[in-house]
Amino acid sequence: MTRVISVVSGKGGVGKTTVSANLSVALSQQGEDVLIIDGNFSGANVAQHFGIGFQDVSLNNVLNGEAYITQAVSKHPAGVSVLPASILEFNANAESLKHSIVDFLGQKDYVLIDAAAGTDDEVQAAIEASDEVLLVSHPELPALTNCLGAKKLAEQLDREVLGLVVNGVRGEKSEVDREDIEDLVETDIIGAVPDHKHVREGIALRKPVVDYKPDSRASHAIKDVAHRVRGVEPPKRGIKGKLRSRIEELSPF
Ligand SMILES: Nc1ncnc2c1ncn2[C@@H]1O[C@H](COP(=O)(O)OP(=O)(O)O)[C@@H](O)[C@H]1O
């Protein structure tokens, strides 16, 4: 059974694409066959996170019978299949998104859809094309209230909410604490990803951080989310794991 999961947040810039790209690689590292689809037509950048260039197959070619959707997919060295938004951009609606997924149902273990910000048609299309919704937010009030809006939309559309990934955690006093976040968004937190330069470096190098620095704290946090999404308890890393993280984080390269 293929699980189709959309990643939504309400607010932009909180790390949806970063979390989606890394979650797709983490799931793949855990043995799952994963396709990531860029469902953010107005601000597409999944392909950039993977260093994938322009694709010359469009969904129109597919609809006209000139190509198979599978021809539009690039396989990233980290094992993830990537469907860039350029393929779908003229058909940014739920039907085209669903169409792009159909050929993969039963073939992939997971299809992740990186949604746009807000709660408009584009986001609705991503949620409608999926069965489950993963929420992403910064630990700040404006992001959390927008995230609650996105969660309500998912519920209106009768989709299961998997949980919330709090991204960009700095441990500052201004951040809303864990319990209050769960009360506000009425969802369990299934991961807390620190704000860390390795994440930005990974983006610059077109290599998601779980691949670029697998032992970085940010990578551990995302791998733990992947375990929880799969319904598996994340590994206990103990002192050795923490030391490895520390060494990786202190390394200048
Ligand atoms: N955990 C993190 N640590 C450091 N920087 C991050 C992290 N997550 C995201 N960023 C930064 O925030 C930017 C916006 O993230 P992005 O994933 O594009 O957000 P969204 O898809 O929600 O608009 C990234 O380009 C990166 O620079």
Ligand SMILES: [Mg+2]
């Ligand atoms: Mg994005």
